[in-house]
Amino acid sequence: MAKITYIEHDGTEHALDVKPGLTVMEGAVKNNVPGIDADCGGACACATCHVYVDEAWLAKTGDKSAMEESMLDFAENVEPNSRLSCQIKVTDALDGLVVRLPESQH
């Protein structure tokens, strides 16, 4: 299990054990964390699972694909550490990961 901390826009923290193999998005949705809608269920088709990856974890979460990059390009409040959480696979190496959620997924 990897401990992942999801921090809602209002500061509410959800520290969860997420099974490696799932995505960071699935870890949130399956635990009913508010603020990650994931309309498309992980098909990289909707950009409603936008998160900000804690700077310390950026390298470990890997690179964005061209598809993810172009979806994020049109999301709101995008920052350099923005990712679509459906594109980050959870591994043991991500134990301790911290992600913050944007104010809205539109």
Add this chain to the structure above:
Amino acid sequence: MSAEANQNACVVIVGAGHAGGSAAAFLRQYGHEGRIVLIGDEPLLPYQRPPLSKAWLKGEADADSLALKPADWYGENNVFLRLSGVAERINRSAKTVTLASGEAISYDFLILATGARARQLPIPGADLAGVLALRTAADAELLKHALGLGKRLAVIGGGYVGLEAAASARALGAEVVVVERESRVLARVACETLSTFFQDYHRARGVAFELNAGVEAFEGADNHIRGVRLSDGRLLPCDVALVGVGAIPNDELAKDAGLATANGVVVGLDARTDDPAIFAIGDVAHRPLPLYERQFRLESVPNALEQAKQAASAILGRPGPAPEVPWFWSDQYDLKLQIAGLPFEADRQVVRGDVAAAKFAVFHLKGDLLQAVEAVNAPPEFMAGKQLIAKRTPVNAEKLADTSVSMKEVAA
């Protein structure tokens, strides 16, 4: 009841699909503390249907990954499940739902999320083994077992379900023929450019098409399908047939209870029916589309989620979610199709990008307003298009067609 009192209200949800399951989850997210009963006629916990024709068929998804929430989530959140439960009757004055088992469940609020069922073909042989639909996990399991190297699949109906299953079946090494009544696939749901593109793409990957073709009967031996008899007399031999000819809303429960129905249960902007204690969400709802100033029934996950939020918000007296532009997606082979909006009253089309390179978008305009965009492997066109549809501001068609102008600039 005040919003505060509603926090403890008993909410009964009929239908444990994507809409029903999500309604329970949003109620808890929004702080609802009362009893929630989730009634579903399938034996399974709420799960995602879109992967059934794609990842699931190809063996790339399992029951756990399809599940909306893990099994223990329901107990931990006091969501009482009545799986394999069939709701037979609503008594609106007593505020109860009666199950086929005879059990009557009381509600303060009732959410109907009964979905839609696969339309069947009323032709001889429709009840043969191997004549399948693709709506539920049980359907998908049957189809998966029937497919494999060298198996012959006949898809009846060139809609999204049929084409996605065709692509998955080819990946599994099956032979596939798609039989379509109209002159092109996706005739009801996509423009001609897209239809032609998808036909060519499938043909190049070994899928055969019978267009303008009626189906007379399914023929079999030993009670199992052996072929599809076309109206012109030809027999297409097959080992399994998938019928994907649309869905019918499960609105009988609502209709029998005297609620307004019209190709689905009629609801308002907060997903409420004409009974203030009853909501209808997801595939079964005939809902307002404010952007297009009309009522419509949508079959999509984003619609199920949006309406689940609307109903949960209305029950708890919170402001509803921001209105959404309806959108859809389909994955076939290495193609990602994303559609935003609906081309109501569109009077012209603008193509952007390169159809032959499988990277393009078709924009549908009504005057200079964007009504819809169909994007193939073109996320910027989809995302910017969706924003333009929501904005309702005039669009410059010349810029739209010009790939040297970025979509950022077009949408600015």
